[in-house]
Amino acid sequence: MVPLLRSCRRLIPHLSAAAAVAAPSSSCARPISRSLRLLPVVLAMAAYSSGSGAERRRLLFRQLFEKESSTYTYLLADVGDPEKPAVLIDPVDRTVDRDLNLIKELGLKLVYAMNTHVHADHVTGTGLIKTKLPGVKSVIAKSSKAKADHFIEHGDKIYFGNLFLEVRSTPGHTAGCVTYVTGDGDDQPSPRMAFTGDALLIRACGRTDFQGGSSDELYESVHSQIFTLPKDTLLYPGHDYKGFTVSTVEEEVAYNARLTKDKETFKTIMDNLNLAYPKMIDVAVPANLVCGIQDPPPSSV
Numbered sequence: 268m269v270p271l272l273r274s275c276r277r278l279i280p281h282l283s284a285a286a287a288v289a290a291p292s293s294s295c296a297r298p299i300s301r302s303l304r305l306l307p308v309v310l311a312m313a314a315y316s317s318g319s320g321a322e323r324r325r326l327l328f329r330q331l332f333e334k335e336s337s338t339y340t341y342l343l344a345d346v347g348d349p350e351k352p353a354v355l356i357d358p359v360d361r362t363v364d365r366d367l368n369l370i371k372e373l374g375l376k377l378v379y380a381m382n383t384h385v386h387a388d389h390v391t392g393t394g395l396i397k398t399k400l401p402g403v404k405s406v407i408a409k410s411s412k413a414k415a416d417h418f419i420e421h422g423d424k425i426y427f428g429n430l431f432l433e434v435r436s437t438p439g440h441t442a443g444c445v446t447y448v449t450g451d452g453d454d455q456p457s458p459r460m461a462f463t464g465d466a467l468l469i470r471a472c473g474r475t476d477f478q479g480g481s482s483d484e485l486y487e488s489v490h491s492q493i494f495t496l497p498k499d500t501l502l503y504p505g506h507d508y509k510g511f512t513v514s515t516v517e518e519e520v521a522y523n524a525r526l527t528k529d530k531e532t533f534k535t536i537m538d539n540l541n542l543a544y545p546k547m548i549d550v551a552v553p554a555n556l557v558c559g560i561q562d563p564p565p566s567s568v
C-alpha cells in the first residue's frame with residue numbers, strides 16, 4: 268500500500284502535507300439532515316452534485332457521453348477554490364472540443380486528464396487535450412505500462428483544490444485498471460462517488476479476454492475494492508450499452524447480473540460472453556499506450 272500522502276505531494280507540489288491532512292472546510296457549511304438525505308429527490312440530485320453542506324457546493328460534477336463507443340467522460344471541479352481546478356476522467360479524442368468548451372464556459376482550470384486504463388474501443392482524449400492546453404498533466408496507472416505525465420498506484424490521492432480522488436487498483440478487465448473514488452472525510456463529498464472504468468459496468472462488468480484480463484482477478488477486485496465501499500456510494504461506469512447512467516454499491520451488490528454470483532459461476536459467465544473484439548482495438552490500444560498521440564503522427568509516417 269502506497270503512503271496516502273505520497274502522490275498528493277507529488278501531484279500537487281504547492282500543497283504541503285500538513286495542508287493536505289487538514290484541508291479546511293467552509294465555516295458556512297449547513298449540513299443536510301440525515302432524514303432529508305434519504306428523500307428520493309435528494310438522492311436523484313446526488314447524481315449531479317454530491318455531498319453535504321459546503322462540500323456538496325464545492326463539487327461541480329458532469330457526466331458526459333460519447334455515443335460511438337458508448338463511453339462516459341467525467342468532469343469534476345472544486346468550485347469552492349478560487350481557481351476552480353478540474354479533472355477529466357476518461358476523455359475521448361472525438362469529444363475533446365466539446366469537453367474543453369464546457370470547461371471554458373464554466374470557468375474551470377483543467378489540471379489533470381486521467382484514464383482509468385488503456386482503452387481498447389476508442390482513442391483517449393488525454394494526448395489531444397495536452398496539445399490544446401499544455402499545462403494539463405496526463406495521469407494513468409503505473410501498472411498500465413502506458414505513457415503519461417503522472418503514474419499513479421493503489422492508495423494514491425489526486426488532489427484538485429481541497430477535493431481529492433483516491434486510487435484503488437482494480438485489475439481484471441485489463442492488468443492496469445484503476446477505480447477513482449472521491450475522498451473519505453468530513454470535508455469531502457458525501458455520498459462518495461466511484462469512477463469504475465470498465466471494472467464494473469451497471470449490472471455487468473468489463474470483459475476479461477484481452478490486455479492481461481483475468482476473470483479471477485476482476486472478481487477479487489470488484490468484491491474487495493468496490494463492493495466494500497459504503498452502500499450509498501454512487502457508481503459511475505466507463506461505458507453503458509443499455510441507457511443506465513449511475514448505480515450504487517447497494518444496487519450492484521444486490522442486482523449485478525455477473526458479480527453477485529460465486530466466483531466459479533462468474534468465471535464461467537465470463538468465459539462464455541462470446542463478444543466480438545472491439546472494432547477499433549488494433550488502432551486504440553497502440554495509440555492509448557502513448558496517451559492517444561503517436562509520435563510521429565500516423566499520417567506523417
Ligand SMILES: N[C@@H](CCC(=O)N[C@@H](CSS)C(=O)NCC(=O)O)C(=O)O
Nearest residue numbers: 387388465471472473474542544545546
Ligand atoms: N462493440 C464495441 C465493444 C463492446 C465491448 O467489448 N465493450 C467492452 C468495454 S470496451 S473494451 C466490454 O468490456 N464489454 C462488456 C460487455 O459485457 O459488453 C466496439 O466494437 O467497440
